[in-house]
Amino acid sequence: MNLTAESHHGSERRSGIPGDGDVDVIILGAGINGAGLFRDLCAQGVSCCIVDKADFGSGTSAAPSRLIHGGLKYLETGEFGLVAQSTLERNLLLKNAPHYVSPLPTVIPIFSWGKGMWAALRTLLGSTSAPRSRGAILIKIGLMIYDFYGSRHRVMPRHRLVGRRQALRDMPALTGSIVATGTYYDAKISHPERLVLELIADGLAANPSSSAANYTALVSSSNGVLAFRRENGGREFSLRPKLVINAAGPWIDHVNAALGAPSRMIGGTKGSHIVLKHDALVQSLAGRMLYFEADDGRICLVYDYLGKALVGSTDLAADNPDTVRCEPDEIDYLLESVRTLLPGMSFERDQIVYAYSGIRPLPSSDAAVPGLISRDHSAPVAEPAPSRPFPIISLIGGKWTTFRGFAEEVADTVLDRLGRDRKVTTRTMPIGGGKDFPADTAARASWLANAASASGIDEARLDQLLSRYGTNALRIASHQSPSNNEDRLPDSHDYSLSEIDYIARNELVEHLADIVMRRTTLAISGELTSSDLQRIAMVAGQALGWNPQRTSDEIDAVVARLNGTNLMGLQSERHPRTASECAKQA
Secondary structure, eight states: OOOOOOTTTTHHHTEEEEOEEEEEEEEEEOOOHHHHHHHHHHHHTTTTTESSSTTTOOSSGGOOOEEEEEGGGGGTTTOHHHHHHHHHHHHHHHHOOTTTEEEEEEEEEEESSTTTHHHHHHHHOOOOOOSSSSSSHHHHHHHHHHHHHTTTOSSSOOOOEEEHHHHHHHTTTOTTTTEEEEEEEEEEEHHHHHHHHHHHHHHHOOOOOOOSSEEEEEEEEETTEEEEEEEETOOEEEEEEEEEEOOOOGHHHHHHHHHOOOOOBBBEEEEEEEEOOOOHHHHTTTTOOEEEEETTOOOOEEETTEEEEEEEEOOOOOOOOTTTTOHHHHHHHHHHHHHHTTTTOOOOOOGGGEEEEOOOOOOOOOOOGGGGSOOOOOOOOOOOBBBBBBBBEOOEEOGGGOOOOOHHHHHHHHHHHOOOOOOSTTTTTOOOTTTTTOOOOHHHHHHHHHHHHHHHOOOOHHHHHHHHGGGGGGHHHHHOSSTTTBBSSSSTTBBEEEHHHHHHHHSOSSHHHIIIIIIISTTTTTTTHHHHHHHHHHHHHHTTTHHHHHHHHHHHHHHHHHHHTSSSOOOOOOOOHHHHHHHHHH
């Protein structure tokens, strides 16, 4: 993957800044919905510019539970169409992005045989109260329906249900108060932020007349022209679009106001997660996710993410994405939920290595229970006005799993308005490093042997890079940098300095946080150390032309963010902190 825009110079060359002029479509917001639509439209020959005020995939799209799921709980609210689409899109992502998306066996602890039937029926008929204590009969029915909807392009086994004795043999750490467990298959995504980046890269490769710019703010909208400015007083440019897509997620209403089309479409909820260093729990999970009901009826989950235990999530009404963070009461709630489910294990704050939170950009709703707000999507249109000659299509709701289908629906609307026909479908289109990804052990061995011959890098290292970047691994392994493949980060030895240099030079990096929080999993995995951060900053600074003061400022900004918002324990000369101090503050 190479996002470098060769027609510009210096930082502008790296950022892909478009020139002034006309463009078919401007997409405001480079999260998963905006990036998915960008790729689809570019593949149809539509010239697009995608712009984000921050980094690509750095908002809501960087704060999910990291699941690619069919939406089992949506059956209770009667959203069968959403379940059908979600299970299909899950299966397609397992095929189109196998480098990031993988199957996830999911275990549901069950505490009764018959409870919840009437409550579920009331919810299905429109009750505003959420079901509680879902029993084995109800779960069995739900899993059978779920298997039926997931039959299209099926790639995973069907569900099974076992009694208490077998369940406790399979997972002894579970509370003895269960009567059974149900097991079904969904999927997880290892690196959602990179998938966003690869969608944008695929779009740029499909249509050279398109462009992408991060850290770029909308300054004004006047007489059909949108003016933008790069951060910190950087270059300004203006574009005249035929149509504008508002894909700003939680900020949609703010963006519509700036475009002269005030709206009240978003009423989000907050989801917080914590990542625990808990080897005993990870070993007990054995690659499975526990998907369970907390004491208040909300659904929680815990699974092995990069060798740590990811626990989530809360579901609270919230509307300010700029100040959202995982609060102390949410941490208490998540820890107590897993203590109740796994009473033989200890769960404490000092096990937290990372925490994050985001706003789900759901449709504005008066639902009494946040969990009952629809996760479906829509794309309302604000037609042109006398002072605004272009229509605005706002991307409302949706979820990570359904981004491709949502993008296809909106792209068809755009094509119709532009008077053009669809050229290709994205249904079977691989994403980024998923292209030509080896499908089995023999194919993987063959790919590694060929890549080793082409790059001169040993197969063990290539295997590591293949798991991390898909088939883009060969380009990264072959990258010529001031460092060689044997030069590694001081503590995170899986990452080479050459790899970091490639990311800095070729993946539209503007800040140190882009590398440690989104281009890699160093931060969220809890593996990032102060020594690693210093070395990454040195490599990035050399690649991007930072002076010593800029490099120091970048380090301090990352340390302040990770320690303050994400509850890590990094240290710098200005911010000496320990992990236990961060946990105590939380």
